[in-house]
Amino acid sequence: MFLKHIDLTTALRPSYLPDEVLLFVQDNVGLYEGKYKLPNQQNGQVYLTSHRICYVDKDEPRKHSAALDLKEVDRYEFYAGFFKSSAKVTIVPKPLRRSALHNRVMSGTGVHSRHSTPSPTSSNDAYAPPSGPPPASATWVCNICSFSNPVPSNFDPAAANAHTPLPPCLACGIKPALSLVLKAAITSASRPSPSPNSSQPGNINYTFSSASAVTLGLVDPFSSPKPSDQGKTDTTVSFQCPRCTFSNHPSLLSCEMCGAPLLSQDVPTTITPSEYIRILSQSPGPIKDTSQGAVDFAESIKISFRGGGEKIFYERLKSAMTQRKWLLQDAPPAPKSNRMADDNSPGGSPGTPTQRTKTAGIAGLEQLGLNMRKNNEILIGSAFEDLEALMTSAKEVVALAERFAQQVNGASADVTSKENTILAESAHQLGLITTKDIVGSGGGSDSLYFSELARNLAEFLTDDARGVLKRAGGILTLVDLWAMFNRARGGVELVSPMDFEKAAQMWESLKLPVRLRTFRSGVMVVQARDRTDDVTIKSILAWLQDLHEFPPDREVVWDWREFGRGVTAQDTAERFGWSLGVAEEELLMAEEQGFLCREEGLEGLKFWKNYIGKTDIAVLQKREAQEEADAILRRLKDTGLM
Amino acid sequence: MATTTAPPATAFPFPREYFFPAFFTRQPNLTIHHAQLTKWSSLVLAYARHHRIFRLALSAAAESDLFFNRALDRRLAPPDIREVVDFMRKDGRAEYLQPGDAGSSSTSSNNGGGDGSSSSLAAAAAGGGGDVVLIYWRKPQEWAALIEAYVDETAQKGSVLTVYELTEGENTRGTEFHGMDNGVLMKALNILVKRGKAQIFGSEDSLGVKFF
Structure with missing residues (x-):
């Protein structure tokens, strides 16, 4: 596959x-x-x-x-x-190794011809992904560009008329004349190949489909491949081209003479005849049938x-x-500790395990510490050496980069592809590749850049290893994220705030697991998609409820068992690990929804669970209406009407 | 200037919200704010009924334990008090006292919505005049009904009573309007006059009422 x-x-x-x-x-x-x-x-x-x-x-x-x-x-x-x-x-x-495939085809046939019953299970094991019908063997040659196109499989020469839709040439897109296709279809039909359309009684083995060179070359598919009947690989068997009858070498995929496909795209397959016909009737024109899947391994x-x-x-x-x-990927890691080994080797290799096991107790620990320090020293030393090496070559690197920049700037439309390749390659070698470079140009290149950036950001946020969102209590201001993200990029390919915001706004449309939320004050924050306002309010209320149970730090004049305690934005930020701005916004949001109320005092703005209560406007109106009705009733009673 | 007569021995039972610190801060959330105003208004009315307060001087009341919880060290700020009063006024439960309205008979009828707001504007324009508020823990109509019922019960229809007799007289002792504020009483009596159930005559200090 x-x-x-x-x-x-x-x-x-x-x-x-x-x-x-x-x-x-x-x-x-x-x-x-x-x-x-x-x-x-x-x-x-x-x-x-x-x-x-x-x-x-x-x-x-x-x-x-x-x-x-x-x-x-x-x-x-x-x-x-x-x-x-x-x-x-x-x-x-x-x-794929042609001989092996050939062998499998042949042996499969052998089994079927010997037992004269198709055994679907065994062949399913051998070729797990079932393949659909082969493209029609008939081809018509385009008059314009002389490209040989396949006749559509649903093309029926008997029923075709001038209104039959014909697929255009695959190479030049010009529609063929009906007569051309008709002729091609009739020619192919008249050939003595066991076409899948021709119904054959009994056990039909669809392993042999029309385009298969093996089948086409031989009149009777069930008896002819003699060498394979013995289940042997015989590479000397030559394949006759179905179109020009040239005998090709078995390892060729297409005819040497006319270029017609030999062992065609189809994988040998065993499917029930009814299924086969269904698939066939479904396949309209050049769109590939879904049931075929993407399994054609011989296909480009x-x-x-x-x-x-x-x-x-x-x-x-x-x-x-x-x-x-x-x-x-499979190569061994680059040797890192060569120098270390060199340093150690003259001293009778103190790093060998045998030596290490000898020392025990405090001396062993000391030895261990010493070794570790030595390792660190070497590591740092080599690291700085690299840095020095870079410093010395910095001038050249800078000059190189400048030259690239010049070339990019001076590049007009007629930059040859070769130059482009060199440029891209060199830039890549320097590690200077940027997302903007990666993203292809074209009509919507800007939006592609933003969507890629948005995806990149979402990955950065949801990366469990970093835990960016988790550490920030599930919510993060966009500015903080911007700083964090650019810092994580290590000073290369920084993202401008404008681009950043645009990318963040694409999360919603890209259905990514993070969302951008704008507070009433205009502060933009980043949250996981599942973290809604309700969840936040619930957690705040649960916390405030807890404050009824635990006595406050100092004496308070009110009954804390009944009302709990007022919390500031600072308290909330500490409790949930949010930043101060976020905590304030969340509290305001909860207040706006009527779950919290505020107290402005000497100690600043504090938020309480709402014990003042809510007036539901609807309930209020209902009550008023009720009272009015009652009053009318009373008056009616008073006047003796009721 | 708060007129209190014979403060009851029992202390006023404040509601639960009175001990809630956030109750003394104006809530920005509209629905909470409405609830807050409703609760404050009912608290003021209950407090006034308990202490038989008919007129409230706002500046003085701000220091009283109605709006100032000394235990909590929380108080309702004067602008917020005005807001509560305005809210009560819209509900027909309070009215700013007009300057020159004190105790005398006045043609200004009771609390119509537009009329009330214009009177409040006048009060605000008059400056200090807007400080005193009539608290209607019974609306003037209700007072009028009470007085009418009393007159009916005691079979004094057709007889003439002085206003002093009504509020301070021996006979009215035990009725709710005994010791009633003059201003409120006059508003109630004016309602009866309009209905044709009473007639007021006499001069400033010796007013008489005849009930029909």
């Missing part, structure tokens, strides 16, 4: 592997598998990282997001777009860039493929 389902973070971004670095993001992309659109992956963002290409769907991110590992990529092609078709990057996976993946950004993506992909960072 080339495309894999991926896990997303709380902010609906792909969760990165260790050492994985984000290189590029572009929105408004769609995925193709081979020539077919994947119906569920037509609008989303593509994340290029050093290890993977991740697609995150916009509507159903948790369901339809997928990724492919760069290490499984064989080659990648760039397609600049043509008329109505947008620019695409095609990614071809490394071919296309990423269609509808909002631009394909060039940068391609360049970054190229550099990622050359760097091959994923190899580092």
